[in-house]
Amino acid sequence: MMKKLITKSCEEIMTTIYKPTQFAVEGLIAQGLFILAGSPKVGKSWFSLELCLSIAKGEKLLDRQTQQGSALYFCLEDSYQRIQSRLYELTDEPSDKLFFALKADTIGNGLEEQIIKFKSEHDDLRLVVIDTLQMVRNETESSYGSDYAEIVPLKNLAEQLGITVVLVHHLRKAADSDPFNMISGSTGLSGATDGQLVLKKDKRGGMQAVLYVTGRDIEDQELSLTKQSAKWVLADEHTDKPPDTFPFAVHDLMTELCAFKGSATELCGLLKAKFGGEYFANRLTRDLFRKAYELRDLGVTFEPKRSNGQRLLLLRYDKNSDSSDGKILMPKQPQTADPAVTPDSTNCSETVENAASAVDDVSTSADIFTDPAPTVAVPADGAADPEYVLIDGKQVPIVRFSIDDLINRSAAKIRAQIYQERGILVPEFRNKT
Numbered sequence: 001m002m003k004k005l006i007t008k009s010c011e012e013i014m015t016t017i018y019k020p021t022q023f024a025v026e027g028l029i030a031q032g033l034f035i036l037a038g039s040p041k042v043g044k045s046w047f048s049l050e051l052c053l054s055i056a057k058g059e060k061l062l063d064r065q066t067q068q069g070s071a072l073y074f075c076l077e078d079s080y081q082r083i084q085s086r087l088y089e090l091t092d093e094p095s096d097k098l099f100f101a102l103k104a105d106t107i108g109n110g111l112e113e114q115i116i117k118f119k120s121e122h123d124d125l126r127l128v129v130i131d132t133l134q135m136v137r138n139e140t141e142s143s144y145g146s147d148y149a150e151i152v153p154l155k156n157l158a159e160q161l162g163i164t165v166v167l168v169h170h171l172r173k174a175a176d177s178d179p180f181n182m183i184s185g186s187t188g189l190s191g192a193t194d195g196q197l198v199l200k201k202d203k204r205g206g207m208q209a210v211l212y213v214t215g216r217d218i219e220d221q222e223l224s225l226t227k228q229s230a231k232w233v234l235a236d237e238h239t240d241k242p243p244d245t246f247p248f249a250v251h252d253l254m255t256e257l258c259a260f261k262g263s264a265t266e267l268c269g270l271l272k273a274k275f276g277g278e279y280f281a282n283r284l285t286r287d288l289f290r291k292a293y294e295l296r297d298l299g300v301t302f303e304p305k306r307s308n309g310q311r312l313l314l315l316r317y318d319k320n321s322d323s324s325d326g327k328i329l330m331p332k333q334p335q336t337a338d339p340a341v342t343p344d345s346t347n348c349s350e351t352v353e354n355a356a357s358a359v360d361d362v363s364t365s366a367d368i369f370t371d372p373a374p375t376v377a378v379p380a381d382g383a384a385d386p387e388y389v390l391i392d393g394k395q396v397p398i399v400r401f402s403i404d405d406l407i408n409r410s411a412a413k414i415r416a417q418i419y420q421e422r423g424i425l426v427p428e429f430r431n432k433t
């Protein structure tokens with residue numbers, strides 16, 4: 001008898017908040033099942049041990065952040081003496097979160113139960129490395145179906161326990177332009193895993209290597225490595241990506257609004273009026289879902305709604321759930337930014353008062369340009385910048401705006417005040433001529 005078919009609609013999937021992918025090593029190794037492959041004596045075990053140490057100590061690996069937790073390393077081709085020697089090459093300080101085993105049952109014949117038992121004793125288990133895959137296999141046949149079926153229980157186990165499992169494996173001797181095609185066995189191994197890492201040296205005994213990385217939740221990468229003492233380090237300078245300020249902007253806006261009900265376009269308008277920059281309605285809902293857990297940690301929750309055929313967003317802010325304790329998180333705006341839309345330290349009870357004072361700020365700014373009393377001072381070398389006026393003996397820099405700029409800025413603040421006091425969103429005026 002056929003089992004009941006379970007489905008989810010596109011609407012349901014796109015409006016459900018899912019837990020984001022967790023990384024053992026940021027941008028490199030996620031939760032799930034991974035293969036680390038390389039030729040014999042290329043340094044796979046050294047890299048595996050360094051990976052385990054980095055997780056156990058919460059230290060960076062290849063300049064990437066790690067998620068600290070316990071690590072279990074199955075060293076099935078080594079001895080405790082060799083492990084000790086390698087550990088002293090890598091660190092002077094032992095970790096009480098790193099554990100080793102020299103023997104293990106095979107897949108489907110006790111290995112999974114051994115890992116589950118270890119997890120029950122170490123709730124913070126983050127990483128399991130099995131060195132090597134061949135030592136826990138049962139099948140001698142290598143076909144897509146047999147390879148896939150044999151290791152998929154480890155994939156399911158990693159998902160069940162919320163951990164990362166890394167299988168250390170070998171490469172075939174036959175060369176290939178695609179390094180992932182060189183992983184020993186059929187493509188069933190790659191098909192059953194969430195990602196693969198291939199470590200290749202330029203020549204045997206050399207100190208240079210390339211780490212090729214691919215996976216379902218990570219970008220394809222080629223990292224040039226060099227050996228420094230016993231460690232693999234990046235040969236190329238690694239630059240961190242700038243932080244995503246989207247959740248900061250939403251948080252800072254909601255500390256003032258407390259609640260929002262409107263369209264994505266209207267929310268984009270409020271964000272743009274407050275912080276400048278570009279916000280796009282077709283991306284905003286997607287970004288809210290992708291950052292939902294981060295926003296929730298900042299006290300901001302949201303849900304999509306339909307009303308009269310229109311898609312609306314409902315956002316709420318709760319300071320008691322805000323891990324930042326209501327602090328302003330957006331980076332300070334440049335001096336040329338409108339001071340009236342720069343975030344300041346506010347809370348929900350002060351919202352209306354702040355919105356009203358923001359309108360007053362515009363009038364004050366405009367008065368600087370029309371007041372005939374101030375004296376304009378210019379640098380002695382004749383340079384045009386910076387200009388300033390002397391008001392009560394203080395130097396106040398002059399920021400020049402066109403009349404249209406002042407009108408648009410004033411209008412944005414008045415729209416914000418109307419929304420705060422009456423809950424009415426006034427659309428931005430567009431001149432069609």
